[in-house]
Amino acid sequence: MKVILRIAKTHLLSKPKQTLVAMLGVTFGIGMFIMMISLMTGLNNFTEDLTKIASADIRMYKDVTEPRLTILDRIHPSGLNQVHSVKPKNESDKIRNALQIAEELRKDPEIVGVAPRLTSQVFYNFGPVKLNGSVAGVDILEEDKLFNLSTKMKAGSLTALMTTSNGLIIGSGLAKKLSAQVGDLLILTTPQGVTYTMKVVGIFQLGLGEIDNVRSYSNISTVQKLLGKDAGFITDLNIKITDYRAAKAKAEKIQSTFGEKAEDWESANATLLAGAIIRDIMTYSVSITLLIVAGFGIYNILNMTIYSKMKDIAILKATGFAAKDVTGIFLTQSLIIGLIGSLLGLVVGFGFSLLLAQVPFDGGDLLSLDSLPINFDPKYYVIGIVFGVLTTALAGWIPSRKAGNIDPIEIIRGI
């Protein structure tokens, strides 16, 4: 089949301009695809990282909003029951036996860490300033395991919290608003009206404004005291697992085992992640459009080439080239265009992605981001080249098959 390759090569080289134009069509399509997919998946990964900062892989909590059956329904399940003005029961959002559940969960090899948490709404008072926020009572070492808090400390330290019973680690945004520093004393007021004086022992920054501006961490026992609850009072269990992609299935399993609501990070951030799907759809639809345009270019050029090479095709068939050989000659040309065009496209796409990664991008107060997040995953480069070659193969196949079916006698007679 060397001779087929050689004829294809000669045809391509004898019309370099035309070949180049066809190639550039593919290059442009693939380049755009790489650029767009790098940016879009970069953004997707970035949002995913953000959600990972704010939420654990799986969060277990008591879901008090879950609809309950009325007593009537329970006694007469088959009856036509009508109960008016059903009010929610005064239910504590405490997870029963939370610490024992945590111990059980830690035995699971798929679970990396379990951090119990107790959250309360509070007002922060510092001098004349009053700010709304929340305080999370945590086991700071477990929390660190799940959220890497130690790498996000701007001042003070995590261990200081363990040695200070009324210690408080506050978010950077909160610290800025209160102009509070490590060592300052804050007064916290709970919705129940309890006030408590806390000492700032550290300042953290997660990079997510909605947390940095409102949250502070304290010891579980301190928050329990603040709320006037017993030592077993835990409202949340944050769970980290080995493969966060499998969180959904794992959450269902945990929920059915322990009977408490377990929510995976994807469900918890469904609105944020919905954008990712839309971005994916956009990227693929634009790229496919570009490639189809490039494909039509190749189709046209190949059709023209074949039209001008009718005599050559006739003689090749007369001297013993079968239909599939002739088809092969033209299909090879289109594949060469596709392959080189796609490879160039990858290079161009990579170049533009590098440039995009330099573009300054201000995330504002909400996000700590200084340039566009770009993904350089080689997977998309493989997809790009497969895409490019497939499109050109398809675009080339139609005219090539036509060339293979040309009747040489018609051409020879016609001259």
Add this chain to the structure above:
Amino acid sequence: MKDILLHTQGITKYFHDPNTFQVLKEIDLEVKKGEFLSLVGKSGSGKSTLLYLLSTMDMDFEGKLQINGEELTGKSPDYLARFRNEHIGFVFQFHFLLPEFTALENVMIPAMKLGKYPESKIKNKAMEKLDLLGIADQATKVSSKLSGGQQQRVAIARALINEPLILMGDEPTGNLDSVNSRIVFDIFKGLTRDLGQTIIAVTHDEDFASKTDRIIEMKDGKVTN
């Protein structure tokens, strides 16, 4: 008594477009090995059509075609392409050289398609053929840069490269001046005389036909002598 190389029996062909029309009527033909045969007749007598049938390019007919004892009717197009490649050399009125390739490459292409010999050997053989036709000095020129006579000789070299059983010519001198016509004829004559090459040529040229071993005259789709 020489061997019979090509044998047809009751070949009948119709054209259907625009009207059904019988071009060939019950043609029985035998061609012996080493024979230089010319097919003559007026335009529309069916001589070219017959040649295309004999060359296996057109297999849409009734009757039987045997070449070298092998029955070719009913064979697949791919098989016939292979058969043509190996056993039939073709020279047309126009040279039909591939314009982007050199004379040498044009001659080599059918042999490379056949793939029987390594490329270096094919190259030597192609040079031999060009030398035989007296145009070895033009081997490295792009075929579109050659003169008409030279191009036709390259085309003959190409037809001969796979040492075909039969060389077929469709008005091989039809587009050449008298000098080049004579050269081409002399080449053909030499091939039959020296190498025992079987040749079937369709021609208008009575002078050309008269000097061949046998003339088959066609009229209205029938062989008249």
